[in-house]
Amino acid sequence: MKLTAYCGALFLLGCLSVQAQVQDEQINQSLSLREQWIHLTRDLMFEPEWAAEGHQFHYKLSVEGGFQFFRDSVQKAKPELAFDHQRISRALNQATGQSFSALQLPFDRFSYSENDQSIEFYYDSKNWSCQLDGTLCKAMERQGQPKAFGVVRDLRIEAYNPLRSSPDGAYTAQIVAHNLVIKHKDGRIQYQSKDGSAVDFYDAQSIQWAPDSSALLVMKVKPGTARMVTRVLSSPLDQLEPKTLTQLYPKPGDAVDIDQPVLVQLDAGKAQRIDNQLFSQPYTLDQVQWQADSQSFTFRYTERGHQLVRVIEVDAKTAQPKALLTERSQSFIDQWGAFYQTLSGPEKGFVWLSERDGWAHLYRYDNKGQLINQITQGNWRVRDVMHLDEKTQQLWFAASGMEPEQDPYFIHYYRINFDGTGLTALTTANATHQVSFSADRQYYIDLYSRVDLPNVAELRRSSDGQLIRTLAKADISRLTQAGFKAPEVFVAKGRDGKTDIWGLIVKPQQFKPEQKYPVIENIYAGPHDSFVPKSFWPFGFHSGGDKVIGMQALADLGFVVVQIDGMGTKNRSKAFHDVAWKNLADSGFPDRILWHKAAAKQFPWYNMAAGVGIYGASAGGQSTVAALLFHPEVYTTGVAYAGCYDNRMDKISWNEQWMGYPVGPHYAASSVTEHAELLQGNLLLINGEQDSNVDPASTMQLVNALIKADKDFDLLLVPGGEHAVGRSVGPIRYVQRRQFDFFQRHLKQQSSDSNKSQL
Structure with a gap:
């Protein structure tokens, strides 16, 4: 025995x-799936770029062995290489110490510069310039004093402070020892302030001359809270001992810079502080602009808390301010999707985007702030404004939800008259579109696709939308032969029983409908956008895990992987969006859970018996933990990356926009750290030691709370890892392997045990 x-x-x-x-x-x-599949498309075009003048354009295209950039024009119709890829590759490799092949350059867009002798592009969080002869590539230094998250100047960095010449050339202005000095061209001092100091200084970067040189506007600044986050770099590359790094990092509730407009009238030789009664609690003052006649200047004021925004005009003679427009909201005014543009024509005035009727639409005002008319209207939303043509009194814009038989997230492009008449569709195909116009807007390139429709690029004439020629039509036959199958779109009703909730289902390549598959949700519920992919490109841009390919790689281990846009995310109605207001813990879970149940009811292979797995990063990491805490009857296994687990610990800009100001009990209510004792199921936390987007202490505070609550969990800290650890930079393969293994060991095993118990 x-x-x-x-x-x-x-x-x-x-x-x-x-x-x-x-x-x-x-x-x-x-x-290895991404590396195996990414080069299997042909003639797949990425977003084209038009030249600053004329009718030339360039674009990135998939070719044998990788990708190349091509240059073309409306007239020639003969694409040629945009530059010598080998030369750029060698120069960039030398500058970065990396190894990029000529067919795998690490950027998707570029612009020509220096009379087409150089190109500029964005890579590794920096702007780069490379000479086309291959002699030099360099990261471009940023000029000026940066603002941390847009609200607190980094006073450790010297401000960009050149001489600012008046339009007529008669005067120069500059900041000297925190004070404003204006000199005549003969050297005489025309005006000099004496009240500037380190804690109440004149800002060099804000100086704006009136067009007729009669006056000057400058901001006098009281600095906000200089909160520094200190991180330990445990494993630096250049020494054995660790280093400490500090970052200016304002958080919710911190004092922001207070910008006080000051008007200097040259003839009178005096300065006047503009009465701030109309803008006494600023979050930001921006879009400062003189009128063409120099009679006044305007700016946009966003009040702390994001529930009140004003357009303010200041008379250049009297220095008296008045509100041309005041917008209020019981929830938030979405400044991440705002639009405001002044008009310089005879009628002056401005165009404003508002959600006052429940949808994001455009309104036209005169120069006295009186509403002339609503330009766009209906149960759909304006997504972006491309151009205002004052000569033709026309406006070009992108919108979604206008086409009743299509996915409400698909972006289409339109033209409309300022008075709201003459609405004309520039795109029609049942897909999401990305349109780019020539500098004179005579032509446009329509690049459209769906998750199941590879990219098509068409050159069209703007006047009537006439097709001139098809520039590229992607061929994915090799990708399909390798096993690629497009995700399946699935729609179910949300918590109100009426609203459609849209999502995607990714199945294993070797899917067998008679089998049952455990389900994993890829979550991101941030209110600043919607996130379920709508266009074809499944790989992401120089990223390993967030797009369809990451879900496919996980699905191939024997899962069904889904992504859903629940209520609280953007790009639908105002009511849909408002669900997130002061309640980020909601994360759309009531809608997501109903969506899962509807899928399980319709598809026998959709197996929720052992619970649903979930993973996400940043706000998605926060939602992942919230799922296990607040909805353990549905979600049982989670992998959370770089989460902002308590919104009081995260950046000011994102959190005050959606959670409001002042910081109150609702912040603690949405905190998963505060509710760590509710954890059930299996949790893996992954974080980069050098996360500059979300304070990494947020992860460690959650760890501390879980330990105090005697909860078991797994933790992976990546030395030197940034916010995107495991997704776009750093040890991607290792981190993703840990995620995949975690789901294999927990969710798949639980599902297997559950299936056996039902037999």
Whole structure:
């Protein structure tokens, strides 16, 4: 009996060892999927760029072995290489110490500069310039004093402070020892302030001359809270001992810079502080602009709390301010999607975007702040404004939800008259569109796709939308032969029983409908956008895990992976969006759970018996933990990356926009750290040691709370890792392997056990 038991144990260990090897091979194959598939498309165009003048354009295109950039024009119709890719590759490799091949350059867009002798692009959080002869690539230094999250100047960095010449050339202005000095061209001092100091200084970057040189506007600044986040770099590359790094990082409730407009009238030789009664509690003052006749200047005022915004005009003679427009909201005014533009024509006035009727629409006002008319209207939303043409009195814009038979998130482009008449669709195909116009707007390129429709790029004439020629039509035959299948779109009703909730389902390549598959949700519920992919490109841009390819790699391990846009996310109605107001813990879960249940009811293979897995990063990390805390009856296994687990610990800009000001009990109510004792299920926390987007202490505070609550969890800290650790930079393969293995060991095993118990 003992020998039999011993042999049985050895046999079991052997089986477990073989099973582990098989799982490791499956994970390694999934981790390699992006590299295996990414170069299998042909003629797939990315967003084109038009020249600043004329009718030339360039674009990135998939070719044999990778990607190349091409240059073309409306007249020539003969694409040629945009530059020598080998030269750029060698120069960039030398500058970065990386190894990029000529067909795998690490950027998707560029612009020509220096009379087409150089190109400029964005890579690794920096702007780069490369000379086309290949002699030099360099990161471009930023001029000026940066503002941390747009609200607190970093006073450790010297402000950009050149001489500012008046339009007529008669005067120059500059900041000297915190004070404003205006000199005549003959050297005489025309005006000099004496009240500037380190804690109440004149800002060099804000100086604006009136067009007729009669006056000057400058901001006098009282600095906000200089909150510094200190991080320890445990494993620096240049020394054995760790280093400390500091970052200016204002958080919700911190004091922001107070900008006080000051008007200097040259003839009178005096300065006047503008009465701030109309803008006494600023979050920001921006879009400062002189009128063309120099009679006044305007600016936009956003009050702290994001529930009141004003357009304010200041008379240049009397220095008296008045509110041309006041917008209020019981929830938030979405400044991440705002639009405001002054008109310089005879009627002057401005165009304003508002959600006052429940949808994001455009309104036209005269120069006295009186509403002339609503330009756009209906149960759909304006997504972006491309151009205002005052000569033709026309406006060009992007919108979604106008086409009743299409996905309400699909973006289409339109033209409309200022008076709201003449609405003309520039795009019609049942897809999401990305339109770019030539500098004179005579032509446009319409790049459209769906998750199941590869990119099509068409050159069209703006006057009548006439197709001139098809520039590119993607061929994915090789990708399809390799096993790619488009995600399945699924729609279910939300918490109100009426609103459609849209999502995607990704199945394993070897999907068998008679089998049951555990479900994993890829979540991001941030209110600043919607996130379910609508366009074809499944790989993301130089990213490993967030797009369809990351979900496919995970699905191939034997899961069904889904992504859903619940209420609280953007790009639908104002009411849909408002669900997030002061309640980020909601994360749309009531809608998501109903969506899961509807899918399980419709598809026999959609197996929720062992609960749903969930993973996400940043706000998605916060939502992942919230799922396990607040909805453990549905969500049982989660992997959370770089989460902002308590909104009081995160950046001021994102959190005050959606959680409001002042900081109150609702912040604690949405905090998963405050509710750590509710944790059920399996949780893996992953964080980068050098996260500059979300204070990494937020993760460690959650860890502390979980330990105090005697809760078991897994933790992976990546030395030197940034906010996107495991997704776009750093040890991607290792981190993703840990995520995949976690779901294999917990959710898949639970699902297997659940299936056995039902037999």
